Amino acid sequence: MRTILHIDFNSYFATVEQQANPRLRGKPIGVTGGDRMKRTVLGAASVEAKKFGVKTGMQIWEAKKLCPNIILVSGDSDKYLECTKRFLTILKAYSPYLEVFSIDEVFMETYEIWDPAPSVIPAKAGIHTNHLWIPDQVRDDNIKTTCDFANAYLIAQQIKSRIRSEIGEWITCSIGISYNKLMAKLAGSLQKPDGLVVIANPEETVKILDEIALDEICGIGGRIKVRLNKMGIFHFKQLRQVPLEILTFQFKSYGNFLYNAARGIDESPIIPFYEKEEIQSVSHRHTIDHDTDDLREIKQILLKLTELIARRARAKKLVGKTVNCWFRYGLHPRGEYQVTFSVHPGGVFTGNGMQITIQYTNDGLEIFQAAWRSFQSMWNGSKIRMIGVSISNLKPQTPQNLSFLDEVKQKEVIIKALDKINDKYGEFTLKRAILLGTPIIRRTPNPFLTDRRFKV
């Protein structure tokens, strides 16, 4: 049987801020997107804020309505990434099989390579009966573990202790232990904050699944839940009674996942961080601190974004040929989107022409020209509040991408020189003249590591 640990930090960004500044501890805080505190959504809410119903991803005005005393803290990506790196360094001491699921979530598989001295197992800390081992500190919560997971349990305790001593005493995580990733993640979600829960075997899995809602399992979202409800399925017991054929007929290949999830089956392997799949796209988006229909301003922001994604593509020696541009119209004072057609409920424009294919490139100006064409074909002249751009269809930049044309060669020399200077002195030290005097775009904290890879 496999041994998987799922380690998930509790209210990560908020807890790191409370670690840095003890005056924020025990208070409801919300972490916002850097310097655009007026407009962005909450990147994270502290445990205290969550008690008021404040949730990650909530608009700031909504959070203030629920919790008028909420303290807004400007997010700092560097701080969170550094804590994640330190955390991964701790985990690496226990197993090389680490899958970085997001900035604050990791799966770890152990293969009995860690061999604690028998005396380390606290004899008084638990009751040993047949296969059940119930540690004192969690016995009251009716959480059980078998001896098979005793080592994993001790590793989890050590990890928690090391996080406190090596990263910060205020930072806590919930750890779930089980025999596959799906169940380990579920176990981790059962006790928050600072939980440690084991789902030891399929029998226990079925019992737990029968007590939770359908969308408490990772992979079943709100829409799938609604579709299942329409089929008369409201809990996992009912889902287990549905034949696989009906589920695959209704949900295609996703039906297999639902069939297995209802039984706690998950064969998916750990994908170590050093074997992560190739990068599919590089993207950036920016929420403006006011609504704007000023073409020059929109152009400057878009160019800055395309320069940033081009820099990241060049740093990874990639070129791409599909450019996507999207944007969000502004809000009326009463909170409705100014334009209600051709936008999905989130307000992001999804019309035709948002995707343009060009020659393979990693030049910011070329990406900008495509993105600008795309933007102009979609934009109706109303004020916008957010704009984003991405480049996909990536491939490695090899000598065959090089041109024999002098003007192309000259451009490459200029770009190389620009990169060299900006690498040494910082982003946008040298920039196109149209960007002179424009505000800096900072990376806002987000849990998705996208193209980042960790070296631990």
Place this chain on the structure above:
Amino acid sequence: MLELTEPINVWVFFKGGTLQPHTFFWKQRQIKVEKINLVHTTKNGQNLIFHFSVSSGGNFYKLAFDLESLKWFLEAVEEG
């Protein structure tokens, strides 16, 4: 919280070979660092900057040490 970038003088010591601020001077006050809550780094180009989030007398301060210029700055203050 007051955010600033003010050059300051700092007394430091090396604990386990690691640089740590001991006392700093701001507004004609001598402030002894009681606890270092978090240390993180940022990069501006190739220039590495160490940020120390520290506490003293129930107040919060954020100090920065610029590795290139070897200068200290006070970045944030929350007192009272």
